Amino acid sequence: MEPAAAKLIGAGIACIALAGAGIGIGTIFGAYLQGALRNPSAAAGQFTNLLIGFALAEFTGLLGFVMGMLLLFVF
Amino acid sequence: MGRTFEGNGLVDPLHQFNIERYGEFHLFGMDLSFTNSSFFALLAVALVVAFLAFGSRKRALVPGRMQSLTELFYEFVAQMVRSTMGQEGFRFFPLIFSLFAFVLTSNLLGMFPYFFTVTSHIAVTGALALMVISVVLIYGFSRHGLKFFKLFAPSGLPIPLYFVIVPIEIISFLARPFSLSIRLFANMMAGHALMKVFASFVIMLGGAGAFSVLAILPFLTNTAVVGLEFLIAFLQAYVFALLSCIYLSDVSGEHIGH
Numbered sequence: 001m002e003p004a005a006a007k008l009i010g011a012g013i014a015c016i017a018l019a020g021a022g023i024g025i026g027t028i029f030g031a032y033l034q035g036a037l038r039n040p041s042a043a044a045g046q047f048t049n050l051l052i053g054f055a056l057a058e059f060t061g062l063l064g065f066v067m068g069m070l071l072l073f074v075f
Numbered sequence: 076m077g078r079t080f081e082g083n084g085l086v087d088p089l090h091q092f093n094i095e096r097y098g099e100f101h102l103f104g105m106d107l108s109f110t111n112s113s114f115f116a117l118l119a120v121a122l123v124v125a126f127l128a129f130g131s132r133k134r135a136l137v138p139g140r141m142q143s144l145t146e147l148f149y150e151f152v153a154q155m156v157r158s159t160m161g162q163e164g165f166r167f168f169p170l171i172f173s174l175f176a177f178v179l180t181s182n183l184l185g186m187f188p189y190f191f192t193v194t195s196h197i198a199v200t201g202a203l204a205l206m207v208i209s210v211v212l213i214y215g216f217s218r219h220g221l222k223f224f225k226l227f228a229p230s231g232l233p234i235p236l237y238f239v240i241v242p243i244e245i246i247s248f249l250a251r252p253f254s255l256s257i258r259l260f261a262n263m264m265a266g267h268a269l270m271k272v273f274a275s276f277v278i279m280l281g282g283a284g285a286f287s288v289l290a291i292l293p294f295l296t297n298t299a300v301v302g303l304e305f306l307i308a309f310l311q312a313y314v315f316a317l318l319s320c321i322y323l324s325d326v327s328g329e330h331i332g333h
Contacts, residue, residue, distance in 0.1 A: 048155075048158060048159065048317065051310070051313065051314055051317060052314075052317065052318070052321065054314075055258060055314040055317075055318065056254075058258065058262075059254050059257070059258050062257055062258060062261040062262065062265075063257070065261050065265055066257060066261055069264075073089075
């Protein structure tokens with residue numbers, strides 16, 4: 001296989017990280033909504049925690065993005 | 076990242092991140108030229124200063140329109156600092172406020188067409204993250220001395236668990252500057268590249284003869300993406316400031332017993 005082709009395939013494979021980030025972010029917002037609908041008065045206090053969880057889950061997907069960019073443009 | 080697709084009609088979505096020098100300036104072998112990145116960073120700072128100075132110039136007891144906007148901005152950050160660090164952590168308010176204002180303004184400035192997004196480069200966000208972590212380390216060590224290392228060993232666990240917890244805590248602490256900087260830069264870069272990719276779909280479909288009617292579809296999608304990008308621009312600035320608050324509050328005392 002040519003190195004250029006392997007590079008592109010590798011960058012494509014790195015996009016799988018997005019699946020994990022999607023599951024994570026969906027779980028966090030879904031669980032927040034579930035909790036918020038059961039006890040709306042406590043929802044506002046947990047908004048900060050919601051965003052922290054979102055940021056941490058999103059980061060794993062972004063690592064995949066960074067890997068793809070490294071493969072495409074650095075190597 | 077100089078990849079041009081000229082010739083086959085494609086738009087290079089990464090061209091917008093190119094750094095252009097406005098004049099050459101070298102000092103001690105380092106390239107300190109004034110670039111479009113430095114220009115837009117200065118523009119962001121100037122806008123924040125102008126906004127705050129203009130909003131607070133009257134200092135009226137009953138605020139006018141501009142002053143309420145400024146007070147809203149101030150109160151928003153003050154609320155975030157108070158809720159995460161308490162009144163005692165309010166000494167870090169100037170740092171957090173400056174970080175939030177700078178990151179938010181740079182993110183929003185990048186939404187203008189042909190404007191450069193300062194925060195889309197890891198050199199910029201990495202410097203910001205290193206600054207935050209330096210403050211965390213200096214504050215932690217000056218406040219607790221060597222007891223700072225208790226941060227890595229939370230009290231009240233069974234002894235065998237410490238062999239697992241301590242390495243995890245150390246790794247998660249070391250990963251903080253990376254996660255802080257990569258999150259901001261990758262979000263900005265990926266979002267802006269996405270907008271350009273959808274915009275290039277419009278151009279490509281527009282030149283496709285009978286199918287050029289379909290160009291409206293990526294155009295509508297791109298409109299929605301621009302809206303999403305405004306949300307992301309705000310959210311990432313908020314997350315950056317919020318995580319800085321939390322890292323500072325980690326070393327401020329409650330988690331490190333005396």
